[in-house]
Amino acid sequence: xxxxxxxxxxxxxxxxxxxDPGLQPERTxxxxxxxxxxxxxSAVLAVKxxxxxxxxxxxxxxxxxxxxxWLGFLYLAHRRIHTLTSSDTPPSxxxxxxxxxxxxxxxxxxxxxxxxx
Amino acid sequence: xxxxARNVRVWFAPESVRxxxxxxxxxxxxxxxxxxxxxxxxxxxxxxxxFAVDQFLPDLRWGWRVGLALALLAAGVxxxxxxxxxxxxxERAMRRGEDLPVSRFPALLSLVVAVVAVAMVFVxxxxxxx
Numbered sequence: 001x002x003x004x005x006x007x008x009x010x011x012x013x014x015x016x017x018x019x020d021p022g023l024q025p026e027r028t029x030x031x032x033x034x035x036x037x038x039x040x041x042s043a044v045l046a047v048k049x050x051x052x053x054x055x056x057x058x059x060x061x062x063x064x065x066x067x068x069x070w071l072g073f074l075y076l077a078h079r080r081i082h083t084l085t086s087s088d089t090p091p092s093x094x095x096x097x098x099x100x101x102x103x104x105x106x107x108x109x110x111x112x113x114x115x116x117x
Numbered sequence: 118x119x120x121x122a123r124n125v126r127v128w129f130a131p132e133s134v135r136x137x138x139x140x141x142x143x144x145x146x147x148x149x150x151x152x153x154x155x156x157x158x159x160x161x162x163x164x165x166x167x168f169a170v171d172q173f174l175p176d177l178r179w180g181w182r183v184g185l186a187l188a189l190l191a192a193g194v195x196x197x198x199x200x201x202x203x204x205x206x207x208e209r210a211m212r213r214g215e216d217l218p219v220s221r222f223p224a225l226l227s228l229v230v231a232v233v234a235v236a237m238v239f240v241x242x243x244x245x246x247x
Contacts, residue, residue, distance in 0.1 A: 028147045031154040038161040045168035052172065092146030095205055098153060099128035102201040105157060109164045109190045109197075116171045116186045 025084045032077045032084075035101075042108060043070040049115050062115050066108060073104045124205050138212035149207050156200035159226075163193035174241070181240050185233065192229055 046066040050059040076097055084090045167189035174182055199222050206218045 022144065024144045024147045028151055028154075031151045035154045035158050035161070038158045038165070042161045042165040042168065045165050045172065049168050049172055089143050090147065092140075092143060092208070093150045093153070093204075095128045095201075095208075098150075098201045098204055101157060102160075102197040105160050105164065105197040106194050109160075109167070109194045112164060112167055113187055113190050116167065116183055116190070 025090050028090075029081050029084050032081055036074060036077045039070055039073050039105075039108075043067065046108065046112055046115065049112070059115075062111055065111050069104050069108050069111070073101060076101055076104070121202070124202050127205050127209075128201060137209060138214060141211040145211055146208070149204060149211070152207075153200050153204040156203070157197055160193045160196035160200060163189050163196060167193065170237070177240060185237060185240065188229075188233055192226070192233075196226065 043066050047063050050063040050066070053059065080093065080097060167186045170189060171182060171186040174185075203218070203220060203222070210217050
C-alpha cells in the first residue's frame with residue numbers, strides 16, 4: 001500500500017488493517033511451489049529424452065541446459081517466496097521476474113524441440 | 118501488434134508499470150500472480166506432454182511422433198508467452214481501474230488440445246504399425 005490516491009489509499013489502508021490478511025501470501029507461495037514441481041517433472045522428462053539414445057555430447061549439453069533452466073526457475077521461485085513471506089503487505093510480482101519465469105519455460109520447450117527433432 | 122510491442126517493453130522495465138495509476142490492493146495482485154502461475158503450469162504440462170509423446174510412443178512412425186511432440190511443445194511456448202502478456206495487461210488494468218482484459222486464448226487452447234487429443238487417439242489406433 002504505497003502512495004495511491006489520497007482518499008482511496010486511506011480506505012484500502014483501513015480495510016487492510018480491519019480485515020484478516022487471509023492466506024493470500026500463503027496460497028501464492030504454494031502456487032510457486034506447485035509450478036516448481038511441474039517444472040521438475042518437465043525437466044526430468046527432458047533429461048530422460050536427452051539420454052534415451054545413450055550419452056552423446058549434444059545430449060549432454062541439452063541435459064545441462066535443461067538442468068540450468070530448472071535451477072534458474074528454482075532460484076526465481078525461492079526469491080519470490082522469500083519476498084512474499086518476509087513482509088506483511090507483500091509487493092506485487094515484478095514484470096522482470098514474470099518474464100524470466102516465462103522465458104525459462106520457453107527455453108525448455110525450445111531445448112525439447114531440438115531434442116525431439 | 119503495437120500493443121504487444123509495448124507490453125513486451127514493460128516485461129523488462131518494471132518501473133513503467135509502477136508509474137501508471139494507483140497501486141491496487143495487494144491481494145488482487147497476488148491473485149493475478151497465481152493466475153499467471155497457473156497458466157505457466159499449463160504450459161509446463163504441455164511441454165511435459167510433448168516429451169512424453171516422444172518417449173512413450175516409440176512404436177509410432179517418426180513423422181507422427183515428432184509432429185505431435187512439436188505441436189505440444191509449440192502450444193507450451195505460446196501458453197507461457199501469453200501467460201506473461203496477460204499478466205501484464207491485467208496488472209495495468211487494475212492499476213488504471215479499468216475492466217480486466219478479455220481473451221479468446223482459453224477457447225483457442227482448448228480447441229488445440231482437443232484436436233491434438235483426437236489426433237493422438239487416431240494415430241495410436243491406426244498408425245501403430247507405422
